[in-house]
Amino acid sequence: xxxxxxxxxxxxxxxxxxxxxxxxxxxxxxxxxxxxxxxxxxxxxxxxxxxxxxxxxxxxxxxxxxxxxxxxxxxxxxxxxxxxxxxxxxxxxxxxxxxxxxxxxxxxxxxxxxxxxxxxxxxxxxxxxxxxxxxxxxxxxxxxxxxxxxxxxxxxxxxxxxxxxxxxxxxxxxxxxxxxxxxxxxxxxxxxxxxxxxxxxxxxxxxxxxxxxxxxxxxxxxxxxxxxxxxxxxxxxxxxxxxxxxxxxxxxxxxxxxxxxxxxxxxxxxxxxxxxxxxxxxxxxxxxxxxxxxxxxxxxxxxxxxxxxxxxxxxxxxxxxxxxxxxxxxxxxxxxxxxxxxxxxxxxxxxxxxxxxxxxxxxxxxxxxxxxxxxxxxxxxxxxxxxxxxxxxxxxxxxxxxxxxxxxxxxxxxxxxxxxxxxxxxxxxxxxxxxxxxxxxxxxxxxxxxxxxxxxxxxxxxxxxxxxx
Numbered sequence: 001x002x003x004x005x006x007x008x009x010x011x012x013x014x015x016x017x018x019x020x021x022x023x024x025x026x027x028x029x030x031x032x033x034x035x036x037x038x039x040x041x042x043x044x045x046x047x048x049x050x051x052x053x054x055x056x057x058x059x060x061x062x063x064x065x066x067x068x069x070x071x072x073x074x075x076x077x078x079x080x081x082x083x084x085x086x087x088x089x090x091x092x093x094x095x096x097x098x099x100x101x102x103x104x105x106x107x108x109x110x111x112x113x114x115x116x117x118x119x120x121x122x123x124x125x126x127x128x129x130x131x132x133x134x135x136x137x138x139x140x141x142x143x144x145x146x147x148x149x150x151x152x153x154x155x156x157x158x159x160x161x162x163x164x165x166x167x168x169x170x171x172x173x174x175x176x177x178x179x180x181x182x183x184x185x186x187x188x189x190x191x192x193x194x195x196x197x198x199x200x201x202x203x204x205x206x207x208x209x210x211x212x213x214x215x216x217x218x219x220x221x222x223x224x225x226x227x228x229x230x231x232x233x234x235x236x237x238x239x240x241x242x243x244x245x246x247x248x249x250x251x252x253x254x255x256x257x258x259x260x261x262x263x264x265x266x267x268x269x270x271x272x273x274x275x276x277x278x279x280x281x282x283x284x285x286x287x288x289x290x291x292x293x294x295x296x297x298x299x300x301x302x303x304x305x306x307x308x309x310x311x312x313x314x315x316x317x318x319x320x321x322x323x324x325x326x327x328x329x330x331x332x333x334x335x336x337x338x339x340x341x342x343x344x345x346x347x348x349x350x351x352x353x354x355x356x357x358x359x360x361x362x363x364x365x366x367x368x369x370x371x372x373x374x375x376x377x378x379x380x381x382x383x384x385x386x387x388x389x390x391x392x393x394x395x396x397x398x399x400x401x402x403x404x405x406x407x408x409x410x411x412x413x414x415x416x417x418x419x420x421x422x423x424x425x426x427x428x429x430x431x432x433x434x435x436x437x438x439x440x441x442x443x444x445x446x447x448x449x450x451x452x453x454x455x456x457x458x459x460x461x462x463x464x465x466x467x468x469x
Contacts, residue, residue: 009429011403013441017219018212020045020202026441030432032398033405036414036453037436043407044376046434047255049220050405051292051374052197055253056190057225057243058372065189066116067102069175070095072168073127087130091165094127117176124173131162183239191237194228200291201255207235252299254366255292255374256357292374296366300328304365313396317359321389325363326356350381355390362397372403379410391416398430411457418450 014027021042027035029050035043073095101119175185198207207230211218218230225243229236308314318325324338326345334345336356345353358375361367378394379387391413398404408414421428433449435456442449 010432012225013223014046014050015219015221016046016049018216019049019218019220020210020212021437022046023212025434025439027434027439028432028441029403029405031401031403031430032395033403033432033434034414034417034453035405035407035434035436035439036409037456038409041437043409043436046439047374047376047405047407048201048290048292049198051253051255052194052201053220053222053226054372055292055295056193056197058251058253059193061186061189061193063102064193065175065185066120067099068189068192069172070098070102070120073098073165073172090130091127094123094130098123098127121173121176124169124176128166128169131166187237187239190239191235194237195235197291203288203290208232251368252366252371253374254296254299254361254371255376256296256361257290257293257376261289261293297332299366300364301332306365308363308365309369310362310367310397310400313393313400314359314362317355317362317389317393321386322352322355322359324352324356326353326360328360328364351383351386354378354381355386355393358390358393367397367402369401370403372405373397374405374407376407377409378406379408379413384412387412388416392420395420395427395430399427409457411454414450414454414457418447418454421446421450 010028010030012029014025014029016022016025016027019025021040022045025042025046027033027046027050035046037043098120101116101123104116195207198210199205202210204210208214208218211230214232218228220226220228224240226240227238322338324336326348327335327337327342329335335342336345336348336352345356348356358367367373373394375394378390382390387410394404394406395417406413417431421431428446431446433446433453435449435453
């Protein structure tokens with residue numbers, strides 16, 4: 001082995017204060033990022049936080065904001081009882097045309113965004129002109145109380161619906177006029193998307209519930225990207241100028257967790273639909289299943305073209321390791337195919353599902369060059385031999401351009417990494433280690449850090465071994 005210190009190339013440094021299990025943490029993110037430590041020390045909190053941030057940064061923020069604003073123009077035609085059908089049809093046509101314009105916009109084209117804003121402003125003006133003059137009437141508290149009673153007039157209901165539509169049009173027009181300030185436009189949508197991600201991925205009713213100390217602000221800082229500050233009443237976000245050139249650097253962000261979710265996919269899909277209906281009614285859908293699972297489900301529905309980026313890794317996992325492949329039907333049903341037979345994934349061994357899911361994501365190009373892959377407890381349900389297979393596969397992906405973030409408490413995976421770095425010391429540049437429960441951005445030799453991590457994870461076994469002597 002080389003006598004040189006084994007050090008890594010760090011892509012991002014993440015500083016966290018007062019978040020979840022962690023009063024403070026300083027995290028290094030590289031091509032192959034390891035968050036290692038005992039249970040209940042905050043590893044998953046960090047990986048979910050990072051996923052929430054990079055998923056938000058990777059979104060088509062401009063299109064999402066425009067479409068969200070346009071979608072606010074939807075109205076309930078059942079309440080427009082005193083308006084003739086031709087006018088209702090015209091209003092619906094204009095709103096539908098505006099949604100088509102918003103959906104046609106593609107990420108990052110600021111010139112096109114200006115054009116889209118101009119078209120939508122013209123359509124908003126047309127929509128406003130189509131409204132009856134009664135829409136202009138103001139709504140008093142007394143009117144609101146009347147409309148809320150069972151005896152409120154049907155005429156009043158339709159006037160209120162039209163008045164809300166007018167307010168949405170005015171709000172949309174105001175927002176579209178701000179498009180020239182693209183940074184503020186993007187920051188505002190990023191804050192909205194990030195808040196939604198945090199609520200959905202951590203399944204909490206409000207972001208402030210993620211603070212470890214309710215009397216202090218939640219703070220997150222990523223060098224050259226962003227700052228987040230969350231108090232009791234507000235979530236503030238600031239993007240660095242350098243971040244705008246990096247927003248589209250990552251083609252896809254994936255979070256792969258327990259294969260148990262995939263084995264009970266059908267009932268979870270029904271839970272999602274039920275939760276979505278609750279979310280519309282109450283503002284937040286807390287179903288117990290994190291949003292990142294459904295994000296991945298959605299990515300599997302996209303049509304993929306071209307050749308997979310990592311065919312050798314896929315062939316190795318499918319042919320040499322599990323002897324079959326996981327497939328998904330056009331209806332989203334998961335199955336395992338082996339020896340010419342196909343059976344539901346729910347009947348396959350969970351370890352097979354674990355490795356099979358990784359292979360399927362490679363095959364369907366969900367994992368592609370530049371993808372950021374988060375995988376929580378990759379050792380779950382795997383024998384030691386397959387844990388090292390999983391570690392090897394993930395490291396190969398990292399070496400080929402996938403940014404891999406692993407949260408683990410497996411001493412076997414850490415041992416595999418230690419042996420690999422002894423045999424291939426130059427690969428240390430890919431690795432960023434973070435030791436929990438108190439991760440700090442120290443500059444110690446990677447092998448020293450690995451030794452400490454293994455000691456933490458194996459100590460309970462050796463203590464028990466000594467007791468049994």
